[in-house]
Amino acid sequence: xxxxxxxxxxxxxxxxxxxxxxxxxxxxxxxxxxxxxxxxxxxxxxxxxxxxxxxxxxxxxxxxxxxxxxxxxxxxxxxxxxxxxxxxxxxxxxxxxxxxxxxxxxxxxxxxxxxxxxxxxxxxxxxxxxxxxxxxxxxxxxxxxxxxxxxxxxxxxxxxxxxxxxxxxxxxxxxxxxxxxxxxxxxxxxxxxxxxxxxxxxxxxxxxxxxxxxxxxxxxxxxxxxxxxxxxxxxxxxxxxxxxxxxxxxxxxxxxxxxxxxxxxxxxxxxxxxxxxxxxxxxxxxxxxxxxxxxxxxxxxxxxxxxxxxxxxxxxxxxxxxxxxxxxxxxxxxxxxxxxxxxxxxxxxxxxxxxxxxxxxxxxxxxxxxxxxxxxxxxxxxxxxxxxxxxxxxxxxxxxxxxxxxxxxxxxxx
Amino acid sequence: xxxxxxxxxxxxxxxxxxxxxxxxxxxxxxxxxxxxxxxxxxxxxxxxxxxxxxxxxxxxxxxxxxxxxxxxxxxxxxxxxxxxxxxxxxxxxxxxxxxxxxxxxxxxxxxxxxxxxxxxxx
Numbered sequence: 001x002x003x004x005x006x007x008x009x010x011x012x013x014x015x016x017x018x019x020x021x022x023x024x025x026x027x028x029x030x031x032x033x034x035x036x037x038x039x040x041x042x043x044x045x046x047x048x049x050x051x052x053x054x055x056x057x058x059x060x061x062x063x064x065x066x067x068x069x070x071x072x073x074x075x076x077x078x079x080x081x082x083x084x085x086x087x088x089x090x091x092x093x094x095x096x097x098x099x100x101x102x103x104x105x106x107x108x109x110x111x112x113x114x115x116x117x118x119x120x121x122x123x124x125x126x127x128x129x130x131x132x133x134x135x136x137x138x139x140x141x142x143x144x145x146x147x148x149x150x151x152x153x154x155x156x157x158x159x160x161x162x163x164x165x166x167x168x169x170x171x172x173x174x175x176x177x178x179x180x181x182x183x184x185x186x187x188x189x190x191x192x193x194x195x196x197x198x199x200x201x202x203x204x205x206x207x208x209x210x211x212x213x214x215x216x217x218x219x220x221x222x223x224x225x226x227x228x229x230x231x232x233x234x235x236x237x238x239x240x241x242x243x244x245x246x247x248x249x250x251x252x253x254x255x256x257x258x259x260x261x262x263x264x265x266x267x268x269x270x271x272x273x274x275x276x277x278x279x280x281x282x283x284x285x286x287x288x289x290x291x292x293x294x295x296x297x298x299x300x301x302x303x304x305x306x307x308x309x310x311x312x313x314x315x316x317x318x319x320x321x322x323x324x325x326x327x328x329x330x331x332x333x334x335x336x337x338x339x340x341x342x343x344x345x346x347x348x349x350x351x352x353x354x355x356x357x358x359x360x361x362x363x364x365x366x367x368x369x370x371x372x373x374x375x376x377x378x379x380x381x382x383x384x385x386x387x388x389x390x391x392x393x394x395x396x397x398x399x400x401x402x403x404x405x406x407x408x409x410x411x412x413x414x
Numbered sequence: 415x416x417x418x419x420x421x422x423x424x425x426x427x428x429x430x431x432x433x434x435x436x437x438x439x440x441x442x443x444x445x446x447x448x449x450x451x452x453x454x455x456x457x458x459x460x461x462x463x464x465x466x467x468x469x470x471x472x473x474x475x476x477x478x479x480x481x482x483x484x485x486x487x488x489x490x491x492x493x494x495x496x497x498x499x500x501x502x503x504x505x506x507x508x509x510x511x512x513x514x515x516x517x518x519x520x521x522x523x524x525x526x527x528x529x530x531x532x533x534x535x536x
Binding site (some may be wrong): 037038042044047048058059060061062065143144146147148173174192193195196200201234303362381382393 | 419421474478482510
């Protein structure tokens with residue numbers, strides 16, 4: 001079977017990429033989804049706060065997904081549900097499997113919008129046994145919000161990312177007692193609004209600079225201990241606090257679903273753990289990535305706009321309109337943990353840059369260097385590691401770069 | 415009385431210290447704009463929240479249907495409303511924004527569906 005464009009993953013990214021590619025003239029599209037419905041993680045994120053940028057109103061996750069589902073239903077785009085992509089090749093062959101068997105689809109372009117997965121207890125080398133009662137926050141969220149199953153009654157949460165905070169409120173509402181949230185960093189990684197409305201509203205304490213130091217229970221979780229950590233994130237001994245809980249939820253980070261990239265034999269960005277792309281979001285000519293499968297986003301609005309851009313770029317590629325000039329590297333400098341894209345073409349007409357800073361900065365200068373020569377600087381307010389920064393970088397800045405583009409964030413003290 | 419708030423109006427997150435009498439703010443410090451003052455006023459004397467939750471659904475893809483209040487509710491109504499929702503079971507098909515419970519507990523607020531779910535025959 002042949003298809004002009006195959007899109008892998010029909011969450012918010014895949015739906016937006018498909019709709020956008022269709023509107024920009026690519027009509028022969030196949031959208032592949034491994035779940036039984038489209039919409040991805042939004043379907044289980046029943047809280048509100050989604051879509052302020054995209055729809056100028058505050059929607060719940062399922063309502064945001066519903067808008068995209070309703071929009072794509074108006075377009076003649078093929079969607080295969082319950083279908084898992086097992087392999088893609090550099091020649092753009094997509095191999096997938098569903099109840100009808102194994103399928104080989106020769107695509108002319110591919111967009112990977114495969115989302116991300118949660119770091120688990122293995123990934124953070126959690127101490128102790130592996131008793132029943134330890135879940136990732138998203139796993140507990142799916143069980144509760146789609147199956148109506150509350151995983152436990154006495155809960156502790158490790159990690160103060162937004163999913164952890166949202167689950168602290170959600171489990172409290174459903175009658176569980178949440179004893180606290182521990183965060184290894186001295187600041188929370190969640191939105192302020194979630195600290196107030198998910199923790200303070202339910203009198204749930206937030207233990208900053210704390211982590212789990214012990215787990216009790218062999219078959220079933222019986223208790224956990226938390227301890228303070230020093231500035232090097234090492235546990236300070238003899239100050240442990242014990243909580244008798246049957247459930248521990250982990251909200252300790254997300255990693256792009258990068259197994260297809262790995263199969264292509266391509267290196268990953270060591271910081272984002274996602275693919276390395278150019279300004280068109282291509283990892284190889286005609287193979288694009290967007291959304292949480294490229295780098296982990298905080299807002300679905302950012303996923304949606306990045307994926308729409310990937311849809312436009314794929315259409316341009318199919319019309320042979322993307323640059324193939326030599327490329328220049330983008331390097332994250334001082335206080336910048338990563339930049340996406342990692343490369344751009346010499347003749348680039350400008351693009352949207354995404355980056356994260358390494359530490360909270362109330363006021364900072366974003367600086368753009370050609371090697372050591374400062375080209376441009378921009379003052380920005382309220383930069384936080386947990387909030388991705390996007391910046392539209394213009395053609396005139398790019399045109400004056402001869403070696404490589406280094407981006408730094410310098411704190412302004414007042 | 416004294417109380418401290420983190421303002422949630424913008425990402426700056428001002429820490430605001432307030433001294434108040436039972437229905438009046440006497441002194442406010444730490445807010446960098448007017449919005450902070452009005453946020454604290456509401457949080458002190460008439461806090462409201464949007465509530466999102468789920469109700470049971472029969473003959474649908476999932477066992478639970480996501481719902482929300484169509485307006486913010488007084489904060490102290492959160493748990494009474496949660497208790498009501500526990501007894502509700504609806505039948506698919508459901509369309510987004512369908513009213514699941516009208517005027518719940520006489521609050522003037524409706525509980526509405528936040529997604530559509532088709533009827534499926536197993």
